[in-house]
Amino acid sequence: MKRVVITGMGVVSPAGNDLKSFWTNIVNGRSNAANITRFNAEHFKTHFAAEVKELIIIDHLDRNEIKRSDLYTQYALIAAKEAIEDSGFELDKMSPFDVGVILGSAQGGFETFEQQVREYAANGFMPHFNPFFIPKTLVNMAAGIISIKYGFMGVNFSAVSACASANTAIMDALNYIRWGKAKIIITGGADAPISEASIGGYNALKALSTRNESPETASRPFDVDRDGFLMGEGAGVLVLEEYEHAVARGAHIYAEVAGAAMTSDAYHITATHPEGKGAIQGMKFALHDGGLNAEDVNYVNAHATSTSVGDLSEARAINAVFGNNTDFSVSATKSMTGHLLGAAGAIESIVAVKAITDGIIPPTINTHTIDPEVPAGLHIVIKEAINKKVNVALSNTFGFGGHNGIAVFKKV
Incomplete structure (x- = not known):
């Protein structure tokens, strides 16, 4: 391939x-x-x-x-x-x-x-x-x-x-x-x-x-x-x-697109599945498509839009996939850009790629007290960026209608 x-x-x-x-x-x-x-x-x-x-x-x-x-x-x-x-x-x-x-x-x-x-x-x-x-x-x-x-x-x-x-x-x-x-x-x-x-x-x-x-x-x-x-x-x-x-042609290469996948929640026209079933499988499919395991991922750029239901379902889904990975971090950059709807995944994929090339994970701003229902194992980067070697980064996007789109990038 x-x-x-x-x-x-x-x-x-x-x-x-x-x-x-x-x-x-x-x-x-x-x-x-x-x-x-x-x-x-x-x-x-x-x-x-x-x-x-x-x-x-x-x-x-x-x-x-x-x-x-x-x-x-x-x-x-x-x-x-x-x-x-x-x-x-x-x-x-x-x-x-x-x-x-x-x-x-x-x-x-x-x-x-x-x-x-x-x-x-x-x-x-x-x-x-x-x-x-x-x-x-x-x-x-x-x-x-x-x-x-x-x-x-x-x-x-x-x-x-x-x-x-x-x-x-x-x-x-x-x-x-x-x-x-x-x-x-x-x-x-x-x-x-x-x-x-x-x-x-x-x-x-x-x-x-x-x-x-x-x-x-x-x-x-x-x-x-x-x-x-x-x-x-x-x-x-x-x-x-x-x-x-x-x-x-001697091009400068930022990163490799390792894999991607789509699934559907088949649940509700605007709400994500509360247990994140579609998101869980989408992330697993995307990793499999790239020949990767959950333990390979260092950074997840979360879809996390700051809604009551969506953030929790995604947090549960991420934890279900990466809960045993002790070397990955999560951040939600919509806290800075807002939600660009159909453009969100593009700029957030660019963030994921830049995290790989620069070894920096940007912060989630405005988050002061993490919801107690968010699984405790998630390392959410808040307030300030951190320096971290990133070999593999994943970008989550979820859309009205139950659409889940996940892209995975890795260092070349």
């Missing part, structure tokens, strides 16, 4: 709009939550989110690209540009059919859809829709536009599995390269869900934190006082490449 490695990475996130600044802020444990600036949220139960900041899109994309794309696609394009440049592969030395794009998104062009429906109503329900309305809203469009922009003519589609979308995309990219269907695949995820309908909808689900008096402390995974998640936005993109192809 062909080996698959990561040769490029790019980020647009609340914690930074490039790989270097993102990682610096994550390691330093900086909160990125603040009052929403994109619209007036004073009448909503939640007034805050983790917005992308200081990103001047016109500095990265031309006016036509901006005009024809939703914000989620713009985030994906900017992150993809960084990842492709980081990888340094030259398309003119390859067949364009050997390079593909598989990108995940939970909501796609949600903001565009909301804006167009609002304008339709404001115009007395007269049908004067923007000609780019449909292309901008399609969930597959970020993958399509990246392909068009760079001339990548290989496999091209989007993975949609709610908040597990990015890890689903990474798994698909891994397998397409393993099968010999591509040499390089641009993968990851993007979402831009900080809009009135999105915040209002998640409020209605009682999924978001309402700690409006101190938004910077709102996301507190595993803490006894957690009250919901912090909405985030952005994109994470990884360049996956066949190992021998990467070596032959």
Whole structure:
């Protein structure tokens, strides 16, 4: 079976709009939550989110690209540009059919859809829709536009599995390269869900934190006082490449994608299985796919969104798989970035990879008193990052509908 490695990475996130600044802020444990600036949220139960900041899109994309794309696609394009440049592969030395794009998104062009429906109503329900309305809203469009922009003519589609979308995309990219269907695949995820309908909808689900008096402390995974998640936005993109192809061209290799897996909870449309049955088996399948044992894993980047039910079910699942491993640590970086929905797995996989390359496990911030129901054997890194040799790291993602997506990375 062909080996698959990561040769490029790019980020647009609340914690930074490039790989270097993102990682610096994550390691330093900086909160990125603040009052929403994109619209007036004073009448909503939640007034805050983790917005992308200081990103001047016109500095990265031309006016036509901006005009024809939703914000989620713009985030994906900017992150993809960084990842492709980081990888340094030259398309003119390859067949364009050997390079593909598989990108995940939970909501796609949600903001565009909301804006167009609002304008339709404001115009007395007269049908004067923007000609780019449909292309901008399609969930597959970020993958399509990246392909068009760079001339990548290989496999091209989007993975949609709610908040597990990015890890689903990474798994698909891994397998397409393993099968010999591509040499390089641009993968990851993007979402831009900080809009009135999105915040209002998640409020209605009682999924978001309402700690409006101190938004910077709102996301507190595993803490006894957690009250919901912090909405985030952005994109994470990884360049996956066949190992021998990467070596032959002298590419810089960050880490190997050792394995990945998906399972379903088959339990509830929004809640995770309380015993974490699907998550347990998903982690086991992913390790088996990579020829690894639980004892090999040094770091788990938890999905841990700071919800009452989700954090506990994941903690139980992690303990069930790794409870006998005395050399692994857990952290929940959504405490800093917020929950990027379909992009979460991508930026958290990047965190896992950087933990391997730099020997640093970032912290879980805002967690002061760990919920007594969290199994005592979990070593959750809180407050400050720790230095630790990491040979194998695992990224968990779980999505509405019961989707579990797990990716495993290892040192080359």
